[in-house]
Amino acid sequence: MTWRERLRDPTTQRWLRIAVFVAMLGIALWAPFYFTPFRVFQFTRVLIFAIAVLGLGLLTGFNGQISLGHGAFFAIGAYTAAALMEKAGWPFLLVVPVALLITFALGYGVGIPALRLHGLYLALVTLALAVVTPPILKRFSGITGGAMGLNIDIPQAPAWTGLAEDQFLYLLALVAAIAAFALARNLVDSRTGRAMIAIREDELAAETMGVDLARVKTLAFAWSAMYAGLAGVLFTWTIGFVSPESFTITLSISILAALVVGGLGSIWGALLGAAFLVYLPSVADDLNQAAPGIAFGALLIIAMYVFPGGIAGLARRLWGRLLAPPRAPAPATAGASTEEGGEP
Amino acid sequence: MTTGERDLLLEVRGLHATYGQGAVLHGIDFDVPTGGVVTILGSNGAGKTTTLRALSGEVSTRGSILLEGENLAGRSTEAIVRRGVAHVPQGRGTFVNFTVEENLRLGAHLRKDRDGVRADMDRMYEHFPVLGERREQQAGSLSGGEQQMLAVARALMLRPRLLLLDEPSLGLAPMVTRELFAIIGGINREENTTIVVVEQNARLALDLADMAYVLEAGRIVMAGTPEDVRDDEAMASAYLGYAV
Amino acid sequence: MELFIQQVISGLATGSIYASLAVALVLIYRSTDIVNFAQGEMAMFSAYVAWALIGAGVPFWPALLITLVGSFIGGLLVERVVIRPVEGRPELTIVIVTIGLFIFFNALAGWLWTYQVRGFPSPFPQRTLELGPVRAGLPALGIVAVVGIVVGLLFLLFQRTKLGLTMRAAAENPESSRLVGIRVGWMLALGWGLAATVGAVSGVLVAPILFLSPNMMGAVLIFAFAAATLGGFDSPVGAVVGGLIVGVSENLAGTYVDVIGADLKIVIPMAIIVGVLLVKPAGLFGSPAVERV
Numbered sequence: 107m108t109w110r111e112r113l114r115d116p117t118t119q120r121w122l123r124i125a126v127f128v129a130m131l132g133i134a135l136w137a138p139f140y141f142t143p144f145r146v147f148q149f150t151r152v153l154i155f156a157i158a159v160l161g162l163g164l165l166t167g168f169n170g171q172i173s174l175g176h177g178a179f180f181a182i183g184a185y186t187a188a189a190l191m192e193k194a195g196w197p198f199l200l201v202v203p204v205a206l207l208i209t210f211a212l213g214y215g216v217g218i219p220a221l222r223l224h225g226l227y228l229a230l231v232t233l234a235l236a237v238v239t240p241p242i243l244k245r246f247s248g249i250t251g252g253a254m255g256l257n258i259d260i261p262q263a264p265a266w267t268g269l270a271e272d273q274f275l276y277l278l279a280l281v282a283a284i285a286a287f288a289l290a291r292n293l294v295d296s297r298t299g300r301a302m303i304a305i306r307e308d309e310l311a312a313e314t315m316g317v318d319l320a321r322v323k324t325l326a327f328a329w330s331a332m333y334a335g336l337a338g339v340l341f342t343w344t345i346g347f348v349s350p351e352s353f354t355i356t357l358s359i360s361i362l363a364a365l366v367v368g369g370l371g372s373i374w375g376a377l378l379g380a381a382f383l384v385y386l387p388s389v390a391d392d393l394n395q396a397a398p399g400i401a402f403g404a405l406l407i408i409a410m411y412v413f414p415g416g417i418a419g420l421a422r423r424l425w426g427r428l429l430a431p432p433r434a435p436a437p438a439t440a441g442a443s444t445e446e447g448g449e450p
Numbered sequence: 451m452t453t454g455e456r457d458l459l460l461e462v463r464g465l466h467a468t469y470g471q472g473a474v475l476h477g478i479d480f481d482v483p484t485g486g487v488v489t490i491l492g493s494n495g496a497g498k499t500t501t502l503r504a505l506s507g508e509v510s511t512r513g514s515i516l517l518e519g520e521n522l523a524g525r526s527t528e529a530i531v532r533r534g535v536a537h538v539p540q541g542r543g544t545f546v547n548f549t550v551e552e553n554l555r556l557g558a559h560l561r562k563d564r565d566g567v568r569a570d571m572d573r574m575y576e577h578f579p580v581l582g583e584r585r586e587q588q589a590g591s592l593s594g595g596e597q598q599m600l601a602v603a604r605a606l607m608l609r610p611r612l613l614l615l616d617e618p619s620l621g622l623a624p625m626v627t628r629e630l631f632a633i634i635g636g637i638n639r640e641e642n643t644t645i646v647v648v649e650q651n652a653r654l655a656l657d658l659a660d661m662a663y664v665l666e667a668g669r670i671v672m673a674g675t676p677e678d679v680r681d682d683e684a685m686a687s688a689y690l691g692y693a694v
Numbered sequence: 695m696e697l698f699i700q701q702v703i704s705g706l707a708t709g710s711i712y713a714s715l716a717v718a719l720v721l722i723y724r725s726t727d728i729v730n731f732a733q734g735e736m737a738m739f740s741a742y743v744a745w746a747l748i749g750a751g752v753p754f755w756p757a758l759l760i761t762l763v764g765s766f767i768g769g770l771l772v773e774r775v776v777i778r779p780v781e782g783r784p785e786l787t788i789v790i791v792t793i794g795l796f797i798f799f800n801a802l803a804g805w806l807w808t809y810q811v812r813g814f815p816s817p818f819p820q821r822t823l824e825l826g827p828v829r830a831g832l833p834a835l836g837i838v839a840v841v842g843i844v845v846g847l848l849f850l851l852f853q854r855t856k857l858g859l860t861m862r863a864a865a866e867n868p869e870s871s872r873l874v875g876i877r878v879g880w881m882l883a884l885g886w887g888l889a890a891t892v893g894a895v896s897g898v899l900v901a902p903i904l905f906l907s908p909n910m911m912g913a914v915l916i917f918a919f920a921a922a923t924l925g926g927f928d929s930p931v932g933a934v935v936g937g938l939i940v941g942v943s944e945n946l947a948g949t950y951v952d953v954i955g956a957d958l959k960i961v962i963p964m965a966i967i968v969g970v971l972l973v974k975p976a977g978l979f980g981s982p983a984v985e986r987v
Contacts, residue, residue: 172786174793219972225785226729226927227971230919234964237916241958355912359793366790395809399801406794410787411779506873531875543870545863555856556863560875608874 114429134280138273146272147344148384153279154340155380157286159364160373161333166362167370168294169326170306172225175216175232177357178239179209179331181348183338188256188348189249198261198343205339206332213331217324236358240350255349258342275344282340286333290373293329302326334361363402366409369418378417459484459612459644460505465513465523467497467504474500476668477513481661482612485642487635489655491679491690492665498648499540501665502614505646506530506537517612532560536610540617542601546590550581553589553600557607567607574603577633595626602634606643615647619654627651631658652690656680664689699828701945707834708917709941710841714896715911715918716925716933717845718889723927725865725885726773726781728788732795733893734915736772738908739799740765740894741901742807745814754817758898762891769890773883781882803908814901837899844895845934848888852930861885913960917944920963923970926980935978940966 112118138146162176186205190196216235220228243250250256263274293299301322304312313319342348360383368379387398413420460482467475474497482488492498504511507527515522522530531537536557545553554574558567575582578599584592589600598618605613615634619627631654638645638658649655656662656676664672664679666689672679715733722730730736740761747757772795780791818836822829852858864871864881871878896918897911904910921940925932940963948959970977 166786170786172789219968223971223975226789227975229729229731229789230923230967231971233916233919234967238961238964241960245958359797362790362793363797394805396801396804399797400805403794403796403798403801406797407776407791410783410791410794414787508869508872527872528875528877531873537873539869539873543867543873545867545870547866548859548863552859555859556871556874556876559860604874 110429131284138276143270143272146276148388150272150276150279150340150344152377152380152384153276153283154337154344155361155364155383156377157283157340158334158337158361159368159379159383160286160290160376161330161337162361162365163330163368163370163373163376164290164293164302164333165326165330167365167372168299168306169302169323171220171323171326172229173232173327173330174229174355174358174362175235176330176334176361177353177355178235179213179334180338180341180357180361181239181243181353182212183209183335184342184348184353185243185250185256185338186335187339187342188258191258191342192251192256193249202336202339205335209335209338210328210332214324214328216331217327220327221320221323232358233355236355240354243350243353250350253350255347255352257347260346261343275340278343279340282336286336287373287376290333294373298322298325363406365416366406367402367416369416370414372416372418372422375416375418382417457484458482459486459518460646461514461516462505463514463516465501465504465511465515467500467509467511469500469503469509474509474668475504475511478663478665478668478670480663480670480673482644482646483660484644485638486660487638487645487647487658488661488663489659489676490646490648490663490665491650491652491655493689494650495667496665496689497668498665499616500668502537502539502616502646502648505612505614506535531608534608534611535614536605536608536612537614538601538605538616538618540620542597544589544592544597544601544604546588548589549586550589550592550600551585553604554581554607557604560608570607570609574606577637578603594621595623595630598622598626598630599633602630606637611644613643613645615645617648617650619649619651627654631655634658652679696828697949698946700830701949702942703828703830704834705942705945706938707837707941708944709921709938710838711896711900711914711937712917712921712940713934713937714841714844714892714899715914716921716937717848717930718893718896719918719922720925720927720930720933721885721889721892723922724930725861725882726777728777728792729927730795730886730889731789731792731915732799733889734911734918735796735799735803736765736769736890737893737897737900737914738911739803739897740768740890741814741897741906741910742803744894744898745812745901745906746807748815754815758817761898762894765890765894766887768887769893770883770887772890773886777886778879778883800908807908809908811905811907814898814906816902833902840895840899844892845930848892848930916960917941917963920966922977923967924977926977928981929977929979932977932979 113122137149141149158176158180162173165171165173183205186208187198187201190201190204191198220231223231244253247253260271261274261278262271263269267274269277294302301312301317304315304317305319305322309319364379364383365376366379367382368377369375386401409416415422458481462478462480464477464479465475466473466477478501480488480490490498490501500509503509505515505522507522507525507530511523513523517533517535520533522533522535545556548556551571554571555567558570561567575585580596581600581603584596589597592600602615602618618630618634622630634645634647635658637643647655647658656679659676662672662674662676662679663670664685671689672682672685715737718733718737719730722728722733743764744757744761747760748754752760776791776795777788780787816833818833821832823832823835852862860876861881861884864876864878865885868878871881896914900910900914904914917940918937921936922933923936924939925934925936943966944959944962947962
């Protein structure tokens with residue numbers, strides 16, 4: 107057996123994936139104790155955005171519904187957490203189920219009229235949602251603190267853990283991210299997930315195959331909104347401050363851009379896209395305040411020509427070519443086939 | 451009159467065409483004499499429409515399509531039209547939101563001679579009086595037969611060397627179809643326009659044509675004069691589904 | 695009453711600006727079935743080019759002319775180079791490409807000219823005219839007049855010239871257009887060039903009011919979307935009417951409806967977009983075929 111054939115064997119692949127996961131988990135757990143607080147803070151931001159990007163990925167990447175408005179759900183999650191903690195004095199963990207519930211319900215609510223809209227029109231309506239969010243937040247200053255925003259006390263680790271603030275927040279985000287990714291993986295592999303993908307490929311065909319379009323599409327919206335809401339809660343905990351200006355249309359576009367760069371049909375691509383989003387500005391900022399924008403804009407366009415599957419798609423292609431027997435065309439790697447996103 | 455005696459406007463050799471998922475034409479040969487009428491017959495799905503689309507560069511092809519010696523294969527539709535090939539597609543392709551007159555003017559898009567265009571438009575109104583009555587009307591509001599006439603007139607505005615007609619009888623009442631074919635025959639005789647007409651309605655086409663080819667599953671299975679086709683009843687009904 | 699008329703007039707002025715950007719959006723939508731999310735940023739970029747020319751000593755109107763020509767070429771190039779390769783691909787791909795263009799142009803302007811907010815000279819003297827019982831600012835009237843002229847010229851182009859007929863045909867029925875020898879690809883590029891030119895006009899008109907900055911056109915784009923949605927994305931007439939309605943309602947709502955005030959004015963176009971899309975997606979003048987809902 108050549109080493110290639112060995113790699114293609116499904117059992118080997120399973121072990122490989124487990125090994126990679128364990129290694130990544132190990133690194134993730136060790137990181138907060140090795141790196142400086144600032145670096146750890148950046149990792150936390152990556153995790154937070156990864157959750158939001160993953161949420162959008164479920165909706166747009168796997169279900170084919172465009173949303174330019176996920177910043178709105180992010181904001182609602184963030185503000186729910188902030189308002190409950192600051193105005194009602196709730197302990198930080200308790201805000202999570204409330205925020206998740208609210209964003210899930212709102213996402214479902216948006217998903218219903220979205221059933222009647224496709225493509226461009228859906229993009230416009232979700233754009234409307236995103237644009238309207240900061241002004242509305244400013245208006246209802248009773249709850250939201252208006253233009254001044256809300257300050258909250260950043261959650262501290264219980265004394266017996268001996269964890270520093272940045273480490274604690276990182277670990278909270280890590281737990282949330284692992285849960286989010288596991289749930290997403292489960293969802294995509296389930297019947298509902300396959301229905302979502304079928305709808306993306308061809309709605310009419312999916313309907314004739316018995317898929318309940320309305321249920322699946324609104325659920326997709328609801329789940330993806332909930333993910334954005336969770337990310338928002340973590341955002342509030344980590345930054346300690348929310349204001350309308352944190353949640354402009356730029357946020358929504360950034361999440362979409364990260365999704366595209368990371369990989370539209372890929373789950374772990376969300377992590378890549380989020381990393382891109384967080385690190386590109388710090389790298390490019392040295393050049394010029396505008397450099398990250400130029401790079402991002404150009405990258406989005408080039409991605410659509412050259413690598414529509416994002417970085418994850420590229421990686422998958424390379425991996426496939428690595429595994430391929432010398433003369434046959436590269437097969438899709440067996441394990442990743444359920445993640446089939448490919449071109450949008 | 452056999453093709454051997456006349457100049458050939460169009461010589462097609464080894465034409466393969468792909469459309470969508472698979473190959474539709476598997477290497478067909480046919481000739482079109484200058485000033486003649488050639489009809490291509492066959493059942494549904496035989497590849498008749500694809501043949502015309504191959505001639506106007508709308509599908510990817512292999513093989514040679516010689517228009518007076520110049521190979522059209524692989525060229526863009528616009529370039530082929532510029533060489534004087536006018537194609538009336540199945541379904542007519544009318545500009546429905548434009549008036550009859552605008553449709554004709556669009557047909558003359560490539561021409562620079564304004565007076566000639568005006569004169570031709572008047573001539574079209576002579577050939578097709580019903581269009582003249584409706585010249586300011588929106589083309590979409592015309593009946594099927596009228597739209598078909600408009601489509602043919604539009605194609606003729608190019609003053610084409612070669613006119614391609616894809617199932618002109620489709621969706622038309624028999625009387626209208628007869629009238630249309632009579633007009634087309636007249637145009638061929640008066641102006642010596644070379645015509646290739648693809649038809650399901652074999653009878654009318656055979657009355658009009660000088661040469662007939664029968665297409666089946668992307669291959670030519672019969673070629674000859676209309677009489678030849680009519681005489682070979684068995685073959686004809688096998689491929690056309692009915693006796694001619 | 696006087697306040698009302700004042701607000702209507704200034705609403706018509708801002709509405710004209712929305713209308714012009716909406717017309718640009720509609721031009722592109724009609725010819726290529728694409729909504730150009732970057733239309734506003736391209737307009738902003740044109741405004742900067744004009745500003746740079748004026749700063750270099752070129753008088754206003756020649757600078758504007760050069761900018762218009764440059765924008766035309768720019769729009770043409772964007773279509774040929776950036777959009778052409780993805781024409782025909784799924785909508786999501788194209789939306790992402792135009793969003794990429796949005797980000798790119800915004801950042802490019804920031805790079806070339808920084809994010810500092812700058813003034814922009816207005817071609818209209820700051821005077822007020824008395825029209826009967828009403829006083830109207832000259833700039834407002836000037837804007838309405840300029841947009842009116844531009845729209846009028848476009849109308850003449852499309853309805854009375856052979857080129858206009860050809861462009862309309864290419865937009866409506868590309869296959870049949872090819873069959874009469876029209877170079878459809880170039881007609882589409884022309885559409886983008888024209889749209890960029892019209893967008894440049896709106897950019898230059900807006901700059902004196904909102905002040906020149908890379909983020910200048912963000913809100914204007916939203917209002918233009920509302921205008922195009924209300925009017926019907928494939929109707930230039932709709933874009934104009936929609937723009938005027940949006941402009942006037944924005945002003946009146948801001949003035950007379952307390953809940954809204956200055957902050958929430960952006961809610962108006964949003965409500966219009968959502969309302970129209972849910973009730974009559976084709977808009978006031980759009981054809982039902984547009985309802986690819």
